Amino acid sequence: MAAAHAGRGGVSGPSGTCRRRVEWVDTDASGIYHNTAVARFAEAAEAELMRGVGLDFAPTAPRVRYEVEFVSPLRFGDEAVTTVQVAEIGRTSMTFDFEVRRGDDVLAARGRYVVVHVDGFEGGGPSPWPDAWRAALGADGS
DSSP states (O other), X not given: OOOEEOOBTTBOSEEEEEEEEXXXXXXXXXXXXXXXXXXXXXXXXXXXXXXXXXXXXGGGOOEEEEEEEEOSOOBTXXXXXXXXXXXXXXXXEEEEEEEEEETTSOEEEEEEXXXXXXXXXXXXXXXXXXXXXXXXXXXXOO
């Protein structure tokens, strides 16, 4: 789905949504989603967000912090609807909020993660977000 500008929880940055079925690989032995599935769901929604604003994001923004609250289970075959939204853009970092809901709109998980912009993977440190990215993501220039 394309990115949209819809506020959630006081956040007004662009968002992306991904709908997918909980597959066997996403579950543990009990058939309930594994904690690692949430990260994959959030990354898929993030990719939709970035496609929607015309950015190629993945190779330049490693995760440096990730937190999740598991609220209710998703089971094999359930539809998972994951929405990721830009919460804050700093000089070199960006914070995303996310929610994972079951297809019937029951909250399964919510969380937040932080990425840092880098210019390549040659051991360099954080670098400022390019102006085009800041503009595409609605940063106010700060």
